Amino acid sequence: MRLPVIAMLMLIVVNLLVDTYIYIVLRKRCKTRVPALVQLVSAIALCAYLVVTVALPRNSGSDSTLVAVMWMLFGYLTVYASKLVFVIYDAFSFLPLLFRKKRSRAASWIAGFLAVAVFLGMWWGALVNRYRIQVREVDVEIEGLPSAFDGYRIVQFSDLHTGTYRSDTSFVAKTVSRINSLEPDLIVFTGDIVNRRTDELLPFVSTLSRLDAPDGVYSILGNHDYGDYSTWPTAAAKEENMRLMYDLQQRMGWKMLNNDHDFLRRDNDSIALIGVENVGDPPFKCYGSLGKAYPAADNDVTKILLSHNPAHWLDSIAPDKDISIDLTLSGHTHAMQIEVLGLSPAVFRYPAWGGLYGDAGKRLYVNIGMGTVGIPMRFGATPEITVITLHSSHKTK
Secondary structure, three states: OOOOHHHHHHHHHHHHHHHHHHHHHHHHHOOOOHHHHHHHHHHHHHHHHHHHHHHOOOOOOOHHHHHHHHHHHHHHHHHHHHHHHHHHHHHHHHHHHHHOOOOOHHHHHHHHHHHHHHHHHHHHHHHOHHHOOEEEEEEEEEEEOOHHHOOOEEEEEOOOOHHHHOOOOHHHHHHHHHHHHOOOOEEEEOOOOOOOOHHHHHHHHHHHOOOOOOOOEEEOOOHHHHOOOOOOOOHHHHHHHHHHHHHHHHHOOEEEOOOEEEEEEEOOEEEEEEEOOOOOOOOOOOOOOHHHHOOOOOOOOOEEEEOOOHHHHHHHHOOOOOOOOOEEEEOOOHHHHEOEOOEOHHHHOOOOOOEEEEOOOOEEEEOOOOOOOOOOOOEOOOOEEEEEEEEEEEEEO
């Protein structure tokens, strides 16, 4: 969880302007100075609160500290997001002054209503919506898909970030039960099973080991799974963290595809399931190699790729590229944990941020994840389990 200094300074400046506006408004509109004084004192207190929150150790601190920082930042943001909404809409109350009329009190009341709605909506997203699992059914037609795989059901889930739940396994248990109830042929997990350290996964090993499908459970690593967001005393300690990751997933009965592939077989037919380690855009480190995972990427075998970051597909696999991969499954974006009417601010960072992309020759599906990171909220963008059903086209391979 990164909060660059420049971004923090910009946040403080914006909040200072917001607080100043509200202070002036309260001084002019209220009969007593008490509301304005309360605003002034609370603004100073919240500024100090932000400094303390950011100063807490996020990389070297305990899991409890990290979760506490997440909630503290979220509480701060709920207050200032509401204030910012009020300021933006209250400013419209001054428009009538341009026509030598009185300020619109109705606009101010609407601004207040919207500010309260944003505050309550954000807390609803944290306390209710981030636990409301949505199952999305997606049909994908693949040219030359072997006939034995027509109707093959893949369940994809992603970005659990188990450390956010500490030792509470209730949501993960609900996720496992929901996935198993879908009766998939194959289950895939597309990365970010922890926030910083592998030991976050320990309380969930037994629960996740209950996932069951005829062709098993396959997984890949995401950018959070390498220990890069934690401070390690030695390089050996970080290596031990990775060994524990491999060991725990093996204990869960999952098969990790670390720049590797496997073949799924039905009767005399087969398709290749390929998994790369994390390949992404800066500042995320690149560990993956598609060439190492499947050297014969241009052959006629139907290929499904697991790659955590959809930027990999956009940069190297999309329809205008030479690499032949029929279907890529990714996660990573979380839809920035905000989605309203099918729109998400994630589009400004990732053109492919959620859902199905590409054409019949090369498709990408981006799952918006189960967990949360940064802030413990999902405003829209409900936790997603995807059921992908494969269908054959008339062309055969």
